[in-house]
Amino acid sequence: MSRLRILDLPRSLVVRRVVALDNRVEIAVGLRKRSVLCPDCQCPTQRIHSFYQRKLADLPWQGRPATLIVSVPRFFCQAAVCPRRTFVMPLDGIAVRHGRQTTRLTDLHYYIAHTLGGSAGARMTVRLCCPISPDTLIRRLLSRARNARKDMPPTRVVGVDDWAWRRGHHYGTIVVDLEKNDVIDLLPDREAATLAQWLQAHPGVEIIARDRAGAYADGCHRGAPSALQVTDRWHLLKNLSEAFVSILGRFTTTVRTLTRQLSASTTLSETSGTVRTQPEEAQTLIRSVSGERRETLFNEALALKAEGHSIQAIATTIGVERKTVRRWFQRGHAPTWK
Template sequence: MDDFAFKKRYTYGSIMIDIDSHRIIDMINSRELEDVKEWLNTYKNLKVISRDGSLVYKNATSLAHPKAIQVSDRFHLLKNLTEYCKTYLKTKFNVNVTIDEIKECSAKKAEENQTQYLTLEAKWKEVNKLIESGIYKSLACKQFNLNIKTYNKLIKLSTEDLNNYFLNTLEKRQQIKREQKNLIINKARELNKEKYSLTKISEILGIDRRTVKKYIDPLHIPKYTRQGRLSILDEYKIEIKDMLSKGISIAAIYRVISGKGYKGSNSNLRHYCSKLKKEFNSNPQNFRKKIITIKRSILLRGVYKPLKSIHELDEKTIKIINKKYPFYIKIIELISKFKLLLKEKNVENLTNWIVEAKSLNNSYINSFINGIKRDIEAVKNSIKYEYNNGLAEGSINKLKVIKRIMYGRNSFEMLKNKVLYIESTRSFN
């Protein structure tokens, strides 16, 4: 016996299937206590009734057939237990579960991280040193992550072109500005030699006459970059570096320094932190820790199947998880013991299992225990007997197909007559 929905969360019906013949016997347009009791009373010869954990079906059966053996469905029992455990584990684990494992970085790894942040010019010089020491060009380039085609191109350049090639965009821009500034200074000095006034030179070159006066001074040394420019982050740099080394997020750092008077933007802080991270990552002494991240969804699979069968988890990772999160293995073991209890048909062990589960003092597990205690005889019978609600689930699927064939535009009586007619014409081997 099981229920089925005409309209989910609104209207339901009940269906009855013969355990021996697998035929749908009858169905009613309700799952209320009085209706189900009256329905069951019309079948005087019922000896065994397999059902889910519904208290309505339990009470209706007890009133209509007090001597009948009631069997709770094992699938629903196990499903309820796993759902309670899954919900509990979701409250304990984040979406990504991280485990820190201390591990010294190998010399090779440290070297790779060092070369990652070398400039093109530095790589070029290091590769040349290796080649001069007798190492093949291809191996030398590979060691410093320099494309061999780039290296061959650099060989053909003159010293001047090579220096220009190594300049980054900012340096090239600064070089152009220096050249333009030198041209203006030289032009100002030439015009001054030709006896032009400061005002006239200022008009010709489009610069302030005070700047002209400064440029024509033979002792004047041009300054091409601003020296000693202060940053709005200067007073917080030590604190930022300390927080960053502790693994605090940039968003959290921004909130801390903003509370202490920082008025700059978040992007300015992120840019500075990015530089610090590069410096930190380029230092081999900082490669101490390997972080293992496991998705929560992978751990939740352990609720349904053995941990050893989950290919994302190896033995070492399982040991780390069990050591850091002991509650996890207790939940998994509890589910495994319940499955074994059902498999071995050991009714006596149910009491011991309930005591063990109760000792965990877990509100989710306690809710499941309270549910099976309310229906303890039917639960024991589910362990003892082979009966289950698989027939009902299959028949409900068939009923849904018939409903869809009629596009749901049918009365209950029409649906019932059609289902029972199809059942009466079925042949069984």
């Protein structure tokens, strides 16, 4: 079996020598191809000007880091009308221009970063004998994403919503391709100017499903005036549920009375003819205790508000969500039903 097959190198390479050192493996290789096309005039040439060496980090071999030492030829362009006199043979399929590692090692780092992220991925590369820093892993991931985005067709249908850089403190804007169900971009804030600038840079957007915020409406009008704006399903359901809860909150006494009447009514079973009564006294007791607890928390919240505490401080003190405290104050009473 040839050394090329054992080392699993591309067939365009010729192995000259393999040096196994204590902490690494060095593989000296050359290129099989001896005729190339000039990148400017596309004329073929075989006339070699000189050679230079490129050192490329490669996949580890037998638990040791491996380095390819590639002897790369520089050619003369023999076309008299071509302005380029010499050029270097590209390492297509082996390494990118000015790269310091092989493409297959870059692919390995990308998959590790995609699976484990930066810090955990960097620890894994140390165990795999191809160490790399967490920041470089993330750069590999972002570079692959940018290159893939360049090859994608223009985005037609996007979703725009807010998201938290830090919940309760700093919010930004997330832009999603709704046709591919893929996140396109994360904007630093929720300002109309930021969204308008992004839409102007992506003129192919035709439909925008957006948040209810007025800043998003303004940004969509300014950045994509011809795009159709719609409210997405989640916000439609949220609007409906909030309106429903708000209406029921005004008639809690009536709802409670109707619930008791329905609970006290008996239904005749068609199969056995037995009579069932719902619910049991335990359920009524649980509801009563829960109502008293909410009323106590509401009174504590009112007392803290009178002392000048913020909603966030009140929520932290009594142990409920900040949105819940704000909703209690808007209604003027604690909810009395579940």
